[in-house]
Amino acid sequence: MKNKLLIVIITLGVGAGIGLGFMFSRTHNPSDRAMPASEGILLSTPQPSIAPGIPIAIVIPKINLHASVESVGMDSKGRMDVPKNANDTAWYSPGYKPGMSGSAVIDGHLDRVTGAPAVFWNLKFLSAGDDIIVSENNGLVYTFAVNRIMRYPYDSFPIKEVFGATKSPMLNLITCNGVWDKNSKNYSDRLVVYSKLISQK
């Protein structure tokens, strides 16, 4: 009788100890613990108040220019592509977007095969301080002010300067300039209008 009682007591004692220990371990398992609020904030994706947009229109009051903006990449030769329509401009979409830090680039034709003016025919008449207004498809409107106008030979075009990173949001406009070469079907120079962001609405 005493032996049986002894076995029962020992069994109950060991069982209680293991049970308590198990419960204690389960309720304090690090993988089961609630995530602190700070970690939740880090893991969550910030929700922008305005959807990311792309430029769709450009206005340059000084030369009475109102044009659509196409999105282009590179042509078969690796150059920045050009708008399909001579009345349109084109934004280089693999590069920077107008309004973000970096050099956003928009190009446009100087003329047509007939020699008639195209969208950027009057770009050469811009000067420092003139406004360039770019609208996006999300309603945002960026206004840039012309910094300087440069003319470069086609063969020594400063790619990095025109398309590269900058601390401030820049917008650079490109069109042809110089002399038309019938053989290469190319103008000798490029005109670049550099501008800097001055306001955003």
Add this chain to the structure above:
Amino acid sequence: MIKKAVIATGVLALSAMAAATLTFAQTATVAPTTSITTVAPTTEASAPTGAPATGRAN
């Protein structure tokens, strides 16, 4: 005899609890397995290799 058994049982129970507590103390210091993956922002957009052919549009 019964007293000895009760004492032994108590010692066993305390040992089990101590072992469980030790296990907890070790696992509690293990870093959480949840990892935060961060993607470095693109600092340089891809640039073309040449100026655009903006003359004599078709």
